[in-house]
Amino acid sequence: MATPTAVPSSGARILRACTLRCPECGGGGLFRGWLRIKDRCPTCALKLDRGTPGHFVGAYLVNLIVAELLFAFGLLTWLVAVWPDVPWDTVRIAAVAAMVVTPLTLYPFTRTIWLAADLIIDPLRPTDR
Numbered sequence: 286m287a288t289p290t291a292v293p294s295s296g297a298r299i300l301r302a303c304t305l306r307c308p309e310c311g312g313g314g315l316f317r318g319w320l321r322i323k324d325r326c327p328t329c330a331l332k333l334d335r336g337t338p339g340h341f342v343g344a345y346l347v348n349l350i351v352a353e354l355l356f357a358f359g360l361l362t363w364l365v366a367v368w369p370d371v372p373w374d375t376v377r378i379a380a381v382a383a384m385v386v387t388p389l390t391l392y393p394f395t396r397t398i399w400l401a402a403d404l405i406i407d408p409l410r411p412t413d414r
């Protein structure tokens with residue numbers, strides 16, 4: 286296992302997280318599938334939940350906020366574009382589909398982004414590896 290020698294900047298951590306890479310070392314392969322994150326980074330052995338029970342709750346919160354904001358923005362944009370002839374039946378179906386698909390699509394990104402935010406707020410500890 287390689288350990289990074291330099292502390293990444295906050296921007297580097299967020300950018301790495303946005304590409305589903307380890308915020309600490311930039312290594313990839315953090316997920317077993319789309320929804321299952323590994324216990325540790327395969328490159329630097331960082332505990333991806335930082336060894337804290339409930340660490341994932343922050344990722345769920347970020348996921349919910351981003352999904353809701355995207356949904357609200359998309360719906361508002363659509364309604365403004367077609368107003369006053371709104372196809373309400375289509376809007377209902379699309380809204381339900383969007384509220385299911387968007388959080389699932391965003392989930393891995395919000396996991397890594399939450400990890401990056403946590404590392405920015407609470408820097409790396411020796412027990413994180």
Ligand SMILES: [Zn+2]
Nearest residue numbers: 307310326329
């Ligand atoms: Zn790593």
